[in-house]
Amino acid sequence: MSIRLGVIGAGGIGRQHAESAAAAGSTVAMVCDVDLERARGLAADFDNARATADVDEMLSNDGLDGVVVAAPNAVHNELAIAALEAGKDVLLEKPMALDAAECDQIIKTLDASDRLLQLGFVSRYSPRTRQVAEFIASGRLGRIYYARAQWYRRRGIPGLGGWFTAKKMAGGGVLIDLGVHLIDLVLHLTGRPAPERVSGVCTSTFGSPIDQYTYTDMWAGPPRPGGVFDVEDGAHALIRCAGGLTMELATTWAANIDEQLFPTGILLLGDRGGCFFETWGSTLTLSTEMDGALVDVKPQLPPGDPWAIAWEAEHAAFGVSVASRTPPAASAADGRQVQSVLDAIYRSSAAGREVEVE
Known part of the structure; x- marks a missing residue:
């Protein structure tokens, strides 16, 4: 249009x-x-x-x-x-x-x-996300009771020392940058149950001092010596939602990890089936039972670049x-719900205890 x-x-x-x-x-x-x-x-x-x-x-x-x-x-x-x-x-x-x-x-x-x-x-618009949404709508997963969402980067702090890593301009670090996508995806795929309680930990391990950061490559450019880094580069949380869904969140801008072994994606467990999919990759496995046998189904990825497809679909x-x-499906109410979870994770990390989502 x-x-x-x-x-x-x-x-x-x-x-x-x-x-x-x-x-x-x-x-x-x-x-x-x-x-x-x-x-x-x-x-x-x-x-x-x-x-x-x-x-x-x-x-x-x-x-x-x-x-x-x-x-x-x-x-x-x-x-x-x-x-x-x-x-x-x-x-x-x-x-x-x-x-x-x-x-x-x-x-x-x-x-x-x-x-x-x-x-x-x-x-939301990646081909794999849409396939999983269809599985869920068809009832193949049944009642989803657990989700794990992860997005690890080994050395991927964007524009270290620039606005991305300044709390005054960004509001936070990896949680508000990458975690926001993971939280929205899980809530989107599971029917947007109300998040109720959160226990979270945010860590700042690799971004400071800036001149000692091991830079490899990043779309936002190399580190800027003399800049600001006062946000988290790691965030982990347990989120309890109404209706019995438990969500685990793990995301880093930087960590000593093999990204190939821990790909960006979401694990969903339901009482009829489970699945793991890479948001931007090729992996999608649906684990279920068929005619009395346990089976793993690996659907083909539709042709094309998932990144380009998703961005074009968002604008379409x-x-x-x-x-x-x-009214758009990705609504302001959805954005507010996700933000309330982000806020709760930051509050929980600061307080060192579980907090309620407001």
């Missing part, structure tokens, strides 16, 4: 959004970034796209159907509210905000408007919502 979009934030994620929107048939009409030259660099890749460093100029453009907020986490709240008040539909990159209180402010503005807001939970879904005025 073709819509005209403005993209706020011309960094790596902003570029990913712009290219994916274009692949989905939308028109990237305007790019905004505090660095005008960076905005111009991204806009130049799209026919007739304008560049600006003034967000008000973008939001006052009546030729835009919606905007993508792909700026640092600290300004998600401010930009989402401004866009909604300006009459724009919004695709808001995760996390929704810095905390649940900011999410509530966005939702209040959204509810007072006639606009739409979709969260950037792109992992946003385009359909905007054009049809249909």
